[in-house]
Amino acid sequence: MSSAGISSVDRLTASLRKLLERSNELKPDGGIEPALTSTNFGGDLETIIRRAEGGVTVNAQDHYAALETACRNIFYDLLASTSIEETSFSQIWNLLDIVSLLSDIPLCEPGLVFWLVEELLDSQTIDGCRVVFDYLDSRRERLTAKHFKQKQLIILRACNELLRRLSRAEDTVFCGRVFIFMFQSFPLGDRSSVNLRGEYHVENVTVFDKISGKQAIISDSFDGAMEVDQAPDAIRKETTVSGDLTVDAASAGQSGTPQSPDNTAKTVKIDAPEDKIQEQEPDTEALYPIFWSLQDVFSQPTRLFETSTFESFKSGLDLTFRKFKAVQQHQQSRGTSKLPSAAHRPLKRKRAGGESEQQDDLAGSFNPRYLTSRDLFDLEISDLAFRRHILVQGLILVDFLLSLTPKAKKKLENTSNKSVLYNYTLPEEEFKWATAMRVEIATYLQQGQEGKFYYRMVDTVLSRDKNWMHWKAEGCPLIKQPPIASESFIESQKGAQRTSAPKRIRPTPMGSLDLNFLLNTGDEGQAHGLEILKKPARYTLPRVEDFKAPIMEDDFYLEMAKTEAEKESIAVAKASKMWRTLRIASKNRLNLFDKLEDANDLTPLFDRPPVPQGDDLDQAKKEGVEGERPVEKENVAVNGVQDGTVTEPVPPAIEVT
Numbered sequence: 060m061s062s063a064g065i066s067s068v069d070r071l072t073a074s075l076r077k078l079l080e081r082s083n084e085l086k087p088d089g090g091i092e093p094a095l096t097s098t099n100f101g102g103d104l105e106t107i108i109r110r111a112e113g114g115v116t117v118n119a120q121d122h123y124a125a126l127e128t129a130c131r132n133i134f135y136d137l138l139a140s141t142s143i144e145e146t147s148f149s150q151i152w153n154l155l156d157i158v159s160l161l162s163d164i165p166l167c168e169p170g171l172v173f174w175l176v177e178e179l180l181d182s183q184t185i186d187g188c189r190v191v192f193d194y195l196d197s198r199r200e201r202l203t204a205k206h207f208k209q210k211q212l213i214i215l216r217a218c219n220e221l222l223r224r225l226s227r228a229e230d231t232v233f234c235g236r237v238f239i240f241m242f243q244s245f246p247l248g249d250r251s252s253v254n255l256r257g258e259y260h261v262e263n264v265t266v267f268d269k270i271s272g273k274q275a276i277i278s279d280s281f282d283g284a285m286e287v288d289q290a291p292d293a294i295r296k297e298t299t300v301s302g303d304l305t306v307d308a309a310s311a312g313q314s315g316t317p318q319s320p321d322n323t324a325k326t327v328k329i330d331a332p333e334d335k336i337q338e339q340e341p342d343t344e345a346l347y348p349i350f351w352s353l354q355d356v357f358s359q360p361t362r363l364f365e366t367s368t369f370e371s372f373k374s375g376l377d378l379t380f381r382k383f384k385a386v387q388q389h390q391q392s393r394g395t396s397k398l399p400s401a402a403h404r405p406l407k408r409k410r411a412g413g414e415s416e417q418q419d420d421l422a423g424s425f426n427p428r429y430l431t432s433r434d435l436f437d438l439e440i441s442d443l444a445f446r447r448h449i450l451v452q453g454l455i456l457v458d459f460l461l462s463l464t465p466k467a468k469k470k471l472e473n474t475s476n477k478s479v480l481y482n483y484t485l486p487e488e489e490f491k492w493a494t495a496m497r498v499e500i501a502t503y504l505q506q507g508q509e510g511k512f513y514y515r516m517v518d519t520v521l522s523r524d525k526n527w528m529h530w531k532a533e534g535c536p537l538i539k540q541p542p543i544a545s546e547s548f549i550e551s552q553k554g555a556q557r558t559s560a561p562k563r564i565r566p567t568p569m570g571s572l573d574l575n576f577l578l579n580t581g582d583e584g585q586a587h588g589l590e591i592l593k594k595p596a597r598y599t600l601p602r603v604e605d606f607k608a609p610i611m612e613d614d615f616y617l618e619m620a621k622t623e624a625e626k627e628s629i630a631v632a633k634a635s636k637m638w639r640t641l642r643i644a645s646k647n648r649l650n651l652f653d654k655l656e657d658a659n660d661l662t663p664l665f666d667r668p669p670v671p672q673g674d675d676l677d678q679a680k681k682e683g684v685e686g687e688r689p690v691e692k693e694n695v696a697v698n699g700v701q702d703g704t705v706t707e708p709v710p711p712a713i714e715v716t
Contacts, residue, residue: 075157091152095160122166134178155172159198176195177216177217180220192240268431340385357452462528501514604665610636
């Protein structure tokens with residue numbers, strides 16, 4: 060490095076030390092809180108740093124390199140001279156705060172603060188890393204507010220390195236803190252943790268103990284036979300989960316070298332009547348290899364696309380579920396339970412003991428890997444937490460199968476990420492089995508004092524996971540939408556104000572009739588205004604004969620019509636006139652209805668005989684000829700005013716065309 064470069068580093072180092080001295084005065088008691096801000100240093104860090112450069116203009120890259128070297132020199136000196144348990148270690152926190160402020164301006168590389176945090180985590184023990192994460196949790200929002208794209212890879216690398224050092228069994232809570240920090244730091248739609256290609260963790264192989272020849276004999280409770288194929292090679296100390304649900308076995312007393320994968324393995328096959336299997340409780344010795352063989356399908360569900368594997372999985376899961384139900388019934392009859400009841404659980408979390416006490420509470424119900432020893436199998440299946448873990452695995456796999464139905468696949472047919480879509484379609488018979496099994500598992504998980512809460516938690520997680528799967532199948536579109544432009548916001552705000560503002564009453568409301576015609580005076584000698592409404596034709600019932608000519612005209616026009624629409628319009632008008640004619644004639648010409656032979660011909664109603672008078676009336680009575688029945692007079696109210704008497708009841712105004 061040139062002398063000019065060294066001198067600039069020295070000046071920047073001296074300036075940073077002065078800032079640290081100022082921060083020590085602000086925080087004499089040390090500690091992580093409170094966080095330093097630019098106002099603590101006069102509000103202008105850029106001027107302080109530029110003054111340290113002596114007014115020499117340098118490019119940004121050289122300035123970043125010089126300032127990074129100065130920060131690292133101070134960081135290494137403090138890290139080598141102080142322990143994280145000491146109060147003076149607060150200078151490290153102050154230095155990280157100052158570097159964070161400089162990166163926001165920016166006067167240094169945006170990722171410099173996380174480079175220093177990464178080296179700090181590498182230099183500390185697990186307990187020391189917990190203290191470092193106390194600092195990160197308190198500064199998370201400020202550290203990730205600006206220039207996150209330059210910081211995200213460093214955060215991901217540092218957290219993953221720390222997770223590799225932690226034990227999933229002993230540092231469960233701390234692992235959760237690390238994951239929560241990453242989840243809260245990265246955006247919701249970030250692809251860094253998305254398995255876009257839908258790959259499975261096939262390296263997670265579950266191994267379990269071999270079973271001897273004597274143990275391979277199934278109890279007579281199945282009332283079935285077991286076939287044990289003998290192999291010439293020797294026994295394997297451990298049995299690895301294979302493709303189907305057969306397990307390796309050998310006769311007792313046989314010894315030798317481990318088998319090669321190409322050799323014929325000893326297989327255990329269960330051949331029992333289905334009705335017996337449904338009725339009898341499975342034997343623990345026979346269930347052991349079948350039970351642990353299910354883990355191979357759980358870790359690689361696509362193997363169920365093979366018919367033989369699917370049938371083996373169905374029988375194995377049915378046997379497991381029946382065994383769990385039997386164990387549950389035995390425990391209920393004895394009144395025992397492996398989980399603490401809600402009455403003995405404290406309402407609030409104890410914080411005095413710290414993370415170590417919380418880890419002790421979780422140690423009884425969390426295991427990073429299953430213990431597959433044959434000696435522990437009876438104890439494991441008697442543990443309610445263990446049974447729930449296995450059934451949740453089965454529930455996840457059953458939901459995977461139900462996502463392969465034609466109805467479910469149709470919802471994803473237009474998605475872009477075809478790597479998570481499968482050509483396999485679940486048959487109708489397998490669909491019925493999967494649906495029934497899901498209902499049985501859900502019912503089982505809801506049993507017990509905390510069962511409903513436990514199942515609700517599991518069902519909520521699985522429901523949200525389906526939404527994430529749909530989002531991944533769509534190619535992970537952006538969840539965060541760009542902000543709305545200020546012009547669009549102002550325009551929509553004005554529109555909302557116009558919509559909600561009180562409106563004036565219109566002079567002519569919508570849907571009302573224009574009554575100005577009542578004020579028209581009209582021409583001389585013609586009725587106008589209210590006089591038009593007083594015409595007798597508006598309230599006097601028309602005569603039957605008045606409809607004769609209009610009906611005949613409709614018949615004529617109907618014959619002359621050329622289009623179907625015209626014929627239909629004329630037919631409707633004619634039907635209306637005929638209906639009104641029949642109603643009026645029913646009052647005084649009811650006796651003529653017997654003469655109507657055709658519904659479309661009302662001529663008998665129009666051609667009635669004349670009314671007999673004097674001697675002709677007496678003669679008509681003798682001959683049985685009746686005249687017109689007199690109509691009783693009624694008082695008729697027109698427009699609210701009772702107006703005289705007429706010979707007919709007054710209907711609404713009818714226009715005769």
